[in-house]
Amino acid sequence: MDTSFESNVASRSQVGVQDFILLEDYRSEPAFLENLRKRYNESLIYTYIGSVLVSVNPYKDVGIFTTQHMKNYYRANLYEQPPHIYAIIDNAYRFMLNEGQDQCILISGESGAGKTEASKKILEYIAEVSAHTRGKDIRDMLLNSNPILEAFGNARTTRNDNSSRFGKYMDVEFDHMGAPVGGKILNYLLEKSRVVHQLSGERNFHIFYQILSGTSDEKLKSLRLQRNPQNYYYTKQGDADVIKGKSDSSDYSELMKAFQILKFSDKDVESVISVVAAIIHLGEINFKRDDEEEDKIIITKQDSLVNVADLIQCTEIKLTQALTHRTVDVRNDKTLTPLTIDQAYYARDALAKAIYSRLFTWLVENVNASIVRKDTDSKSVLGLLDIYGFEVFEVNSFEQFCINYCNEKLHQLFINLILKSEQEEYENEGIEWETVDFFNNKEICSLLDERHHGIYAVLDEQCLRPGNVTDSDFLDALKDKHGDHKYFISQKISKANSKLLKTLKQQNFRIKHYAGDVDYDVKGFVDKNNDLLYRNLKETIMESPNPVLRNAYKESEINSLKRPATAGTHFKTSVEELLSILCSKLPSYIRCIKPNNDKRPNKFNTQVVSHQVKYLALLENLRVRRAGFAYRRQFEFFLTRYKCLCPQTWPVWKGEDKDGVEVLCKHLYPTEEYKLGKTKVFLRNPKMLFDAEDKFQVKKNYIATVIQSKYRMYTKRKEYLRIIAAVNIIANNWRRVAAIRLRERRKRAVQAIKKFIKGFITRNGPLSDDNKQFIQYARISFLETAARNLPKTVLDKSWIKAPTALVEASELLRDMHMQYMVRKYVKNITPQRKDQLNLKLKASEFFKGKKLNYPESVSCPFVPSRLIYASFVTKYDRHGYKPRGRIFVYKLYITVTNKVDGLVLLTLPVIDKKDKGDLILSSEHVIEFVMMLARAAQKFDVLTISDSAS
């Protein structure tokens, strides 16, 4: 929203105003010039007057024609970027594509103001922005038509080193995608007199110097030319053949390349070069009176004539005759009359001009043949008019008259279109049209071109008169017809005014053009209007096989008794045709201004510019544009931009836009300062807009903060909602995944269980797919359970129950484990313990199943500390010796009952009578006691178990 005309308003004070409409003192010429100057000094060469672009030639590179600049202006609104020619062309190009309305861009300004450069920039822009589309060939051809037309149609003048000496209108046709698909060039009034005559400091057309400088030595030799232009009459008159910063030879190379791109054949190019060379040689032909025949003339430089004849491929005799004689047709009786020397020179120059003019027409026709649209897929047309500006010289001739007439007509078109569009806008908007004070040049146009009365008509009338008509006759006829016209001044009229008498020459007449007064010298008007080329010369040209000249004149035309249209009428008609072409299109204007007459950068000559501002009618243009209202805008746009300045419309206006704008305007301006149309609001004074814009700029910061915070909130909230949505999606997905997994798990579990059950059912059967897994599981499970529940001692006889399929393995395992336990036990057993165990074993032999309380004792280990020594009997051995260190029980019987008691009967043999007999003892550990005792006695056969009853 900020990149618009209105934002440019905000920066208006930086370097003047970018649009003259915003100029406070818009009626003041000094204010206008000052704005131009200020901007020019800052290298700001473009300024708008509404949609008209005013361009001041910088004569230097201002660095604003880069590809990046083109990109900046591409699809940008007119006011989005600083004023620029790209903005104008982009606007027209887009309008053409979007609305299908043909466009034309009218570039005007005086010589050297930058028209040709502007038209090149336009073509470059079109080529760039349509580069993505098809039509590369056409783009290249359109761009390369320039070097060709410039070489043959441009020349150095005192005002411009590269002055276009013809008017050019180019149509570029586009398809619906915006790709250029074809084009057509129309050329107007080539200044052909330049071929034979140049003023001091000027040159002939560039092509003459390009050929002399750029062709190879060999080629030059074949053309029988020397390099130095000073050697030839037609190229040396201005004595200014070297142009600073311009290379004719490299221009020649560029020209040859352009010929190739535009598909000129080598033969065609050769023919063109030959024709130009022939013209150079033609200028060398001189005449003198024949010494033998007084009334005859002869050619002095015969070799030049031979060169011309060779180059245009005609016979020398025919050419000689055509240059020195003319055929006079009196009642179908054709006689050959010798020319006077003057007539011969006239004929020579006329031939040179005719050939060159024909060459130029042929070139344009051939360029057109190359760029003509080949298919029918053309949607719209963009026309480009680069036409000579208003010309005022020391001596103004027929050419200036024509050029200024064309400008007069274009100016009228400009006024009509600009006024018309303004008027239409007011009418469409239902706003009363306020009369604009502007100069209408309608009367001047009528003075020049009115049927039967205008100056062209008078000239034609004189030219048609039989007999020898002079330029003075023409002037007299003019004085008679227009002597009292408001815009025509001649000596007859000026008699009364002595001041005028001094300034206006006898053979001159003055036209008060819209752009200023111009004095025209009548000399040459009749001849130039007749544009006569003697019949013999025409016939000579026609006979040439050179493709350029071959069809220059039609047989019917030569034999026709009807006079061909005069040059003036021809030009007038082509201007009318041009105007009707322009009228059928929507125009955009580029008004070019030359800042000084020295072709120098950084020099703004107010006087020079002031003159152009006047003749381009820029102030008038501004006045029309400002008539009544300086500023207008669609309601919607205006309300959107400025609604923040009124509490009732801010932040949201709920009603119609128009009502909102009314409320807003009431709040901002006095009633007389604005008007509401049907779709637009009109502000009378730019100051009103400036005020609103300044307030808006201040308010903008506040709004920006609000917008920023709202935006941040909005983005954060959006982000938050996005995260929440994402979380929900993830959660849903996760739940779904979890459910799927659970289902899968259950499914697997069901299958496993099924398989398990099947396996279980068939576990005792042979190994099969059904029970393989179960058995495997049972094995593992059994082994794991067995591992956890292994017996810890050798006495522990427990063992888990094995599944049927594993019974055998289980038993083996059990045995192995027992062996392992036993081995381990045995490995860890002490000698004492072993002894005890042996004793226990012995006890088992004796008591197992024999004494009732024996089983109780089995688990109770024998304890050595409870060892009982038989100390009560000491016996000697049978040899009567007392055994050393040991109890020796000589004869002992031990008896226990078979009951559950601890009684022990010790029966000792009586060695000594005094010794008592049997001994009954009681022990809690009766088995242990008995066994220990028996071992102590080293006799186990002393043990007996008796029935308790005995």
Ligand SMILES: Nc1ncnc2c1ncn2[C@@H]1O[C@H](COP(=O)(O)OP(=O)(O)OP(=O)(O)O)[C@@H](O)[C@H]1O
């Ligand atoms: N935009 C520009 N930037 C830099 N130099 C420029 C620009 N426009 C014009 N010039 C300079 O001014 C010279 C004259 O410009 P140009 O030939 O376009 O004028 P013109 O109006 O076409 O003149 P004429 O009517 O004589 O053909 C150019 O050769 C170039 O040196």
